[in-house]
Amino acid sequence: MQSTVESATDTQASTLKVGIIVGTTRPGRKAEDVANWVREIGSRRTDATFEVVDIAEHALPHLDEPEPARSGNYVQPHTQAWAKRIAGLDAFVFVTPEYNGFFPGSLKNALDFLYAEWTNKAAGIVSYGVGGGNRAAEQLRTLLGNLEVTAVSAGVSLTFDDDFENFSRFTPSEPQEKNVVALLDELVAQSAALKQQSKAE
Secondary structure, three states, X not given: OOOHHHHHHHHHHHOEEEEEEEOOOOOOOOHHHHHHHHHHHHOOOOXXXXXXXXXXXXXXXXXXXXXXXXXXXXXXXXXXXHHHHHHOXXXXXXXXXXXXXXXXXXXXXXXXXXXXXXXXXXXXXXXXXXXXOHHHHHHHHHHHHHOOOEXXXXXXXXXXXXXXXXXXXXXXXXXXXXHHHHHHHHHHHHHHHHHHHHHHO
């Protein structure tokens, strides 16, 4: 019979680490509030741990690596620090606003810095904007595909009319929590499958 200590160690090792990426650096952004809300919902789970990753805290400049990210030859200290942060995560939830029909350039820049650290992992998308940020979510989904990230089909679209008071204070409507739970359910299942596939290979 496996000891309690061994069981606890195995459970801890198998628990998925999910990074909730704050996808904008804009002053007055609402993404941080949304990310903390997703984390709070995720914290009720026992099959994964959730942490907020704020790209603003990494102060990434415009992409300044001399070689493509696919080479994995990162020479800039800020890139190496960013790579270490992302490599330690098993899956992601991207929180993105919609700016002129797209997700923010700061998020694309952060994604472009790395390659292997993103690949063969799963991601969910939580978008917000006048129309729920759906166009931004679709554009982001395309980019994630190019990075070989599996974007789950479940998503969360937050609208300024329904989920923000006076277009400012984040006040998610009641059904949105269920949408987050559905997204996390699919994300955890997909992440576990990818990890198992990776072990098999």
